[in-house]
Structures are given as C-alpha cells and as structure tokens.
Amino acid sequence: MKRFALAGNPNCGKTTLFNSLTGSTAHVGNWPGVTVDKRDGVYKKTPEPVAIVDLPGIYSLSPYTPEEVIARNYILDEKPDCVINIVDATNLERNLYLTTQILEIDVPMVIALNMMDEVEKAGDKIDAELLSSRLGVPVVKISALKENGLKDLMETAYAASLKERVGTTVLEESSLAHLIGDVRIALKGQGVKGPLFHAIKLVENDSIEVEMHKETIPMIDEFKATHEDDVFGDDFEALVADARYKYISEYFAPALSKKKQEKFSMSRSDKADKVLTHKVWGIPIFLVILFAIFHLTFSEDFLYLGAIFKLPTLEDLGLLTEDADPLHYGVRLLACIYDGAVFSPGVIINNIWNNMLVGELFGRLGGLVEGSSMAPWAVGLINNGIFDGISSVLSFLPPILVLFLFFSILEDSGYMARIAFILDRMFRRFGLSGRAFMPMIMGFGCSVPAMINTRTLADDKERTATVRVIPFFSCGAKLPILTAVAGAIVAYFGVGNADVITFLMYLLGIVTAVVTVLLMRNTTLKGETPPFIMELPAYHAPQFKNLMAHLWDKTKHFVKKAFTIILASTIVIWFLTHFSFNWHFLEDEAINESILAGVSQLVQPIFTPLGFGSQLGQFGWVFVVAAVAGLIAKENVIATFATLASCLVAMANLNIGGLDIAAEEGIDAVQAMILATGISVPALIAFIAFNMTTIPCFAAVGTAKAELGDKKRFNGTLIFWITSSYAVAAMIYTIGSWWWTAFIWAAVAAAATALVVLKNKRAAKTVKAV
C-alpha cells in the first residue's frame, strides 16, 4: 500500500485533514502541538487504498522539540510515497519556509493550501497556478474543515506519487549556491542518498546532520572559510534562513493578493487578546472562567438563585409524599431540575441520567435477578458485586463529559494557548515554562495523553518534572471520588457546599503540583527554564463536529473501561470480600473474616497518620481497600465503595434511614461507610487528597514509564508519588484535626526550604570558586 505523509506547521490543520480523509476522530485542538506522535489511517477513494500518516507539526526540518524529531525522521528515513505539505494559507510566507526545505528532499510532494475558506472570507485571493509553477510541485486549494477540495488533493497526490521527484532548492540563486554545490558534490562522492538536502543542512550547521557526517565537517569548514558575507559573518544558518525568506517573499508571496492594502492592521483576534492577555486582568479572567466551568458543571444552586431568592423546596410546595418520595412522575422529572434551587446544567443532565435512566435500569435488572431462582451467592455477586460497581461508575459519565466539553470549547477556541502565555510568568517562578501548562490542563481529562503531550517541552528535566505532577491535575476518573466524598460530607455532616469543596480539591492538586515542582527544580531536577516561544493561533468559534467527536471518544473510552477492567476488578473484590482464607463463602455479615479484610487489616496501621487507618476500628480497612483498588483504575475507588457499603450495612446492622447504597454517585454509599466507621471530616478530605496525589492508575504509570525512558527516573517517580501523597494527606488530616499542628508543618517546611536554599547557595559558591 502506498503511504502519504501529512506534514506542515503546527496548528495548520493536519489532523483535521487526517480525520476528514480517513474518517478518524483523532484529537484536534486550536493550539500548536496537539499531535505529538505519528498516526495512521486509510483513504479509500483513490484507485488503490492509501495509508495516510499524520505527523506532528514542524516549523522546519531542523527539530527543536522531541516530537519534531519524529516528523523529520519519518519524512527522511521512512520514504513515504508522497508528502502532502499542508500550508496554512492565512500565514502563507511563514508556512512556505518549511515547504522550501521539504522541496530539497527527493520525494514526491503536493502542496495543500488549507484554510482557503478563511482567506476568501477576508476577501483575499491566492493564485494557485502561479504558486505551483514557481514551486515546481502541484498546489491544491482545500478547506480541511469544510471538506472542500479533498478529492482533488488526493487525486493529485496519487498522480504525483507515481513519478519520482528530485530535490530542488530555492537557494540556487543565493550567494550560497556555490558553497552548497561543492558540499553536495562531496557528499555524492561518498554515496550519500539525497545529497542536496544533507548538503544544505550541513551548511546550516544542523546538529543532527553534523553528528551524522562528522568526518566531512573539516572539509565543509574549509569550504565555508572561503565564503564571506557582510551582514551575517560566519553565521551560516541565519544566512540560509534569510535567503529562504527572501526568496519566498520575492517569488511566492506575490501569489497572494490582499484586499486590504495597508501593511499593518489589527485583527479581531488581536483585539480580543488586548483584554484576555491583559497584564493585570488576564489571570483574574482566567480564574473566573475556570470557576464558571465548575459552577456550571457541579453547582446545585445555579447562579445562587436559590440562596438569593430563598426559593421553596419541593417539600415546601407539598409535592412530596410522607416518605419524601415524589408524588408522581412529573415531580420526579422536576426534581431533576429544581429543589429549592435551580440546578446547574451539569447537575440537571446528571440527575436525568442517574435518577431516570441508569438508576431505573439497574433497579429493574436487580429486581429481576433477585426474583429469579439463583443461588444466594450468585444473586449477591450479580447485584452487589457487578451491578452496584458498574452503575456507580456509569453514573459519573455526565459530569465527566460536561467538564470535558467545557475544556474542549476552551481548547478549540484558541484560548488555551493564551492561558499558557499569561501563566508563563507565574510558572517561571516555579521553574517551568508556560508551555508546561498544556499537558497539565490535559491532565484534567486523562493523565495518559497529558504525559505523552509533554513531548512539546524542549527541556528534558522540565519534562520529567511535568510528567511527575500531571496526576495531581485531577483526571476525569478521580472526579467520582471527589463528588461522592464531598457530597457525603455535605449530606452527612451538613457542612460546606459540594461545588466549593470540589473546586478547592482541584485547587489543592494544583498547589501540590506547584510546590513539588518548585522542590524538584531546586533539588534533583535543577536546570535552566527554557525560554517561552509560542505561536498564538487566531481565535475561532468552536466546531460542533469537533466537540462531539471529542465527547464521543471520551465516552467510548470510559464505557469500554467500565465493562472491562473495572468490571473485572469489582468481581475480584467481591470474591475477596465474600470468601474466607479457607475458601468458605461468607454472607455479607461476615465481611470481617474475608481474605480482603485479613490482608487489609495488616496494612491498615500504615494509614493511621492519614486518618483512615487504625483509629477507624474494625471496619476501617474498607478505605484502604478502596485506595489500593484505585491503583488499577481510579474509577475502582467508587465501585469498591458501592460493593463494600452493602456488606457493611448488613454486617453492622446500620440504621441507614432513607439511604440507597446503589444509588446516585456513591454519595449514599460513602455515608454508610461514615456511619460504620465514624471517620471524621479531615480524614475524608485526606482520603480524597491521598487518592488524588498518589500513584495514578496502571495506564498512567505505564505511560510515565515509556515517556521517562530512564529506569532510575521512573523509580524515582514512583517514590515521589508515594511520598507526596502520604505527606499531603497526613498534613490535611493532622491540621484538620488539631489546628495547632499547622505550626509544626510550617516549621518543617521552613526548615526544608532553608536547607535547600543554603545547599544551593553553597553549590553556587563552589562553582564560582572553581
């Protein structure tokens, strides 16, 4: 099968084109550096099917960051049958800079002039034929988003792939032509393939090429010595870059005729940036947007209407029966939207999904199983083990999707890149560049792609530090733990406000990340913070198709996980809690004799300083089990709660009032566990914090291992996660329980800081002395 590679600048629409061509739903976002690995798909409408390879965005063939190396090596070493060079027509000259470099490789090539819809909307025109004749390769106008011109593009590319093409260069007319020619002849004599490309890269002093052709360097230096230039001196790479840009503006740029003739004008994006990246207001605006997102997703009092107008509850309105059940179906529906306060959209969707759909479905299924003539243990396994576990995980789909939708909107609109920019100055103080913000915010969705995305960071140590703190940016799977425990705290102890607690826990994760990064960058991962250079994409309205594709991907991933790894672990946990060491089946009441209880009670004391260890007495081990189950997948924590809570209720003979263990987000399950163990609020918060900052799930650990590469660094990362989670949870528990311990923690922190500062100063002095 023929292979076509998509190459072009970051954020020029390669992945959008890839999705349109292959029908994939690969992640697209409006910021440079979404794609960090190559990706395959198949296009079927050419005479024979063609493999399409989507490459990470590159500004040139001399890479700056790790993911750019992937794209360069693919084009050079894997020899695709055709390179489709995607050019953002709204930024023609800059994009053609890369084109002039790909032209130098002996590979068939087609130019796709993307975003033509934008160009035409602005009233500008591009003469594709003129461009094509001057470049010497076919040029096709397309709009990847609107799917215009794709068929034409692929047919042109297919035709091009049937012929060989020898590299050409725009440097032929420059003063360097002679020098390049000499090096090319020398390389050709050595039998180097594609001598033109390598010759030019060697003249440019490209580090990868210099490494490859070490023995030829002295000769090239001799050639160079004969070349003189008044402006650039012996700075050959600047000379080459200048020559390329000059050629582009002289020969290629005239193909574009702009409607507006004045050379400088402010676009609408620029005006929006005046406000959104403002020196003073930039960060407050960002925080308000962030809070609004949480409010829209989690608040049970939308815009605080209920609190402001003192709205009546359903009970006040006389719409409930004596058992606090809704009078009829209509009231049930109303209760999803309103109860003493209007719920936020996220909560409404959540209520409808859980109360009307999932709850109903699993309630019916459970009744069916109970009514059948199955053995009691089988009924227990299916109802308490499988159904409770799965339904509690599925019940979290709505908040995860709603939160994810908002982040997708931010990303698609182009605002994300601005956040990175406004946070850069702050990040710099902690030893990171604003670029590190991108993978971090992706961490709110899932740590796995976030860790892979750290490839956009140029500095190795910065990258390691970022990979380590990504799990602290609480991912979608950790959200259930947050909402269930926070909801239970509010419901049981009557303190606080669920959305505020959730927001604060997210903030806690961020603060932990900042503190630990600061610590690492001053101790084990010392190094210069790389400079911040980033392209700010133009703002555009989020694409509905794109958003839906993101959500669909997320849903698929989540449901798949619920029915595989989580299903398997709930069954395992059910077995371990219902069999004793001598393989006797145990009733729910005898849970304390189970294998799981036996093992967990052994390790329980370790968690005492965190508030969920020995002090909780005989049932305290359930929290330990939940946390350990979370190492497989974080959704397990809440699934385990559901499974264990039903046993606890049976065993401790709890009077749980109107609580429904299997229902709604595990809040009731957590309440039952509070009842059984007598756990305190600080310990519950510490439990959340521990789960948020400890070793992430299997998948994330595997990714971290692959991305860090170095075994020693990976082991250090595991230790880092264990220590930081233990310290954070212990601090929360002790300060929450005994406020004066805050002084002890402060003293320890101050001492540690002083120690690090002193040590670094001494190190600096020794360096100076040497």
Add this chain to the structure above:
Amino acid sequence: MPIVIAPKNSILRIVRIATDEQTKKHLEDLGITVNGEITVLSASGGTVVCKVKDGRIALDRSISTKIFVA
C-alpha cells in the same frame, strides 16, 4: 533597541538576535530573522506578543530583551 521597549503597532526591522544558537534557530523557523520584519502588538512586564509574517508569536522576557530592532 530590544523589542521589549520598541514602539508598538509599527513595522520594525530586526538587526540582531542575541540568544543562544538553538533558540535562534527556532526563532528563524518561526520567521524571526535578522533583516526580517516584526511588529510589537503588546508588551507587559517583559513578555511580548508580536506579529511576524501573518502569525502571532508570544515571547517571554528572556527572549524579548535579546531581539534588537532598528
């Protein structure tokens, strides 16, 4: 003068880029080259957003103090 204190919204010509080699190479790939044109859109506390060709590029203090325009 460095672009961090250069006048805004007017087209300037770059005369010198005084960063390390690797960074300079990356800036060239982005269109920031000696002899090239650049327009400062906003500058606050050292960070600069500038227009180069038809793109918008954000630079921090460590870079914006090292790009000199005439």
